Amino acid sequence: MKLSTLEVYGLRCILRIARSGRENGITIHEISEKEGISEAYTAKILRILRLKHLVLSERGKQGGYILSDMPKNIPVSQVVDALGGKLYESDFCYKYHPDKHKLCEPVEYCSLRTLWFSVQKAVDQVLEGVTLQDILDQNVEA
Numbered sequence: 001m002k003l004s005t006l007e008v009y010g011l012r013c014i015l016r017i018a019r020s021g022r023e024n025g026i027t028i029h030e031i032s033e034k035e036g037i038s039e040a041y042t043a044k045i046l047r048i049l050r051l052k053h054l055v056l057s058e059r060g061k062q063g064g065y066i067l068s069d070m071p072k073n074i075p076v077s078q079v080v081d082a083l084g085g086k087l088y089e090s091d092f093c094y095k096y097h098p099d100k101h102k103l104c105e106p107v108e109y110c111s112l113r114t115l116w117f118s119v120q121k122a123v124d125q126v127l128e129g130v131t132l133q134d135i136l137d138q139n140v141e142a
Contacts, residue, residue: 003084009037010045010083011076015139017055018071018132025057025064045083052082071136077127086120 012035020026032042046065049055054074055065067074 003080006045006048007080007084009035009041010049011079013037013042013045014049014054014067014074014079015132015135017065018067018136020064020066023066025062025066027064031065048083049079052078054079054082067132071132074132075128076130076132076135077124079132080127086124 013031016031016035017026020030028039028042028046031037031046032039035042037045046055046057050057050065053068056068057063057065
């Protein structure tokens with residue numbers, strides 16, 4: 001199990017925006033340069049974050065990206081969900097059962113389903129309990 005590149009880079013981009021502050025927007029070029037991500041991929045990530053209302057964009061000479069809310073009000077779970085979703089979706093067993101239309105039989109005893117549900121619940125609790133501000137407080141400006 002691992003996070004996708006989109007999720008990892010997306011978290012890096014939104015943290016870079018958070019570090020820049022709410023009064024000063026940061027451009028795609030600046031984020032790309034500081035994070036070592038191509039401008040095209042950075043633009044793709046920021047478009048998703050903007051459509052999910054996690055960041056705001058300002059056009060023009062003084063333009064750039066800012067957070068839509070304070071870092072203390074944005075849980076990491078919200079960012080990960082916007083960029084990729086859950087490790088275990090409720091339809092997991094339907095997708096991976098050989099018949100594709102059935103769950104494991106009997107459903108209530110499917111140990112894999114129970115395991116993945118427990119893993120997802122634990123991941124959700126951790127990601128919901130950590131905000132962007134919590135991460136910023138642990139890191140020194142790079």
